[in-house]
Amino acid sequence: MKFQLPLPLWTIVAPVFAWLAYAGLALGGGGAYLILLAVALIGGVLAAVYHAEVVAHRVGEPFGTLVLAIAVTVIEVSLIVSLMLAGGPETTALARDTVFAAVMIILTAIVGLCLVVGGARYKEQVFGIHGVSAALVTLTAILVLTLILPNYTTSIAGPVFNYLQQGFIAIVSLILYGTFVLVQTVRHRDFFLPPEATNDEDAHAAPPSNKITALSFLLLLVCLGVVVLLAKALSPSIEAGVVSVGAPKSLVGVIIAAVVLLPEGLAAWRAAKNNRLQTSLNLALGSALASIGLTIPAVAVLSSFTGLTITLGIDVKSTVLLILSLITIMLSLSTGRTNILHGIVLLVIFAVYLFTIIVP
Numbered sequence: 001m002k003f004q005l006p007l008p009l010w011t012i013v014a015p016v017f018a019w020l021a022y023a024g025l026a027l028g029g030g031g032a033y034l035i036l037l038a039v040a041l042i043g044g045v046l047a048a049v050y051h052a053e054v055v056a057h058r059v060g061e062p063f064g065t066l067v068l069a070i071a072v073t074v075i076e077v078s079l080i081v082s083l084m085l086a087g088g089p090e091t092t093a094l095a096r097d098t099v100f101a102a103v104m105i106i107l108t109a110i111v112g113l114c115l116v117v118g119g120a121r122y123k124e125q126v127f128g129i130h131g132v133s134a135a136l137v138t139l140t141a142i143l144v145l146t147l148i149l150p151n152y153t154t155s156i157a158g159p160v161f162n163y164l165q166q167g168f169i170a171i172v173s174l175i176l177y178g179t180f181v182l183v184q185t186v187r188h189r190d191f192f193l194p195p196e197a198t199n200d201e202d203a204h205a206a207p208p209s210n211k212i213t214a215l216s217f218l219l220l221l222v223c224l225g226v227v228v229l230l231a232k233a234l235s236p237s238i239e240a241g242v243v244s245v246g247a248p249k250s251l252v253g254v255i256i257a258a259v260v261l262l263p264e265g266l267a268a269w270r271a272a273k274n275n276r277l278q279t280s281l282n283l284a285l286g287s288a289l290a291s292i293g294l295t296i297p298a299v300a301v302l303s304s305f306t307g308l309t310i311t312l313g314i315d316v317k318s319t320v321l322l323i324l325s326l327i328t329i330m331l332s333l334s335t336g337r338t339n340i341l342h343g344i345v346l347l348v349i350f351a352v353y354l355f356t357i358i359v360p
Helices: 009-027 031-059 063-091 094-122 129-151 163-187 210-244 250-273 277-306 316-332 340-358
Strands: none
Touching (some): 009 031, 031 063, 031 210, 063 094, 063 210, 063 250, 063 277, 094 129, 094 250, 094 277, 129 277, 163 277, 210 250, 250 277, 316 340
């Protein structure tokens, strides 16, 4: 009897190869080995997307998108905390820079790309406006309270909170995110379900078994872990490349954030391509909420134990771009229907964000 694997072979081999490549760093490696690490990173990302979609198909919306969002964010928080502990006072703005980069990538690049892909293929796409509205209201409140308010408090000179303010904002962030998850998964789960049937064949396929789902979930965590570790390992080379072309070091944070968000971005893109825009928006907005709603409390706890002063407030240029992004995405998603124009505008804002990092 011929043996048949429960999952495609490449989705199992890719994370194993990636971990072996990462382990090989202990033996040293030059330019050629960096190429091998990059290949392993791409393989890990593609495998993560596949396993995330298996889990999402089994548990259904909106739980499937929540799985990937929280899994990536927990690993992202672990990476930030480890870098801050290793870097000391020089990394006081790391959490702010990473969270801001992640939010801008999600709101303008990932959502913009999904709207362009869906608009080009289907002209118009529909989604449930109530779920998107709930996500944007919560996201706007957390972003303003954590990234803008620190510049205007007077108990201590900005852009930082004192320890009492920091602890209060951390609790508020957890309350807002926790309430959103409760609304998304329990009280108003129907707000986050697709408003109508789609043409996607995967949506009508039989869901995977519990055994395959559990295996995919385990492999998803394995993939996400190695993606972050490989991104961290490649960051010195990326930084050297950025410096060699004369670009600011802040661009490194954007590149690393983009790599960490790549599995979510690809999953959202594939959903939009298959006319499942609701899934794309659930994934993108949920990831943005998880990123800031869990990262800020985590670094606040770290600050209280280590005595590090955490810089949270963003500068004026970043504030303008953030507000522009929030206003644009609110207007774009205010009717329950999207077209290619909305996506182009968001991608242009993302291009401006990148350009002003390189040419401030």
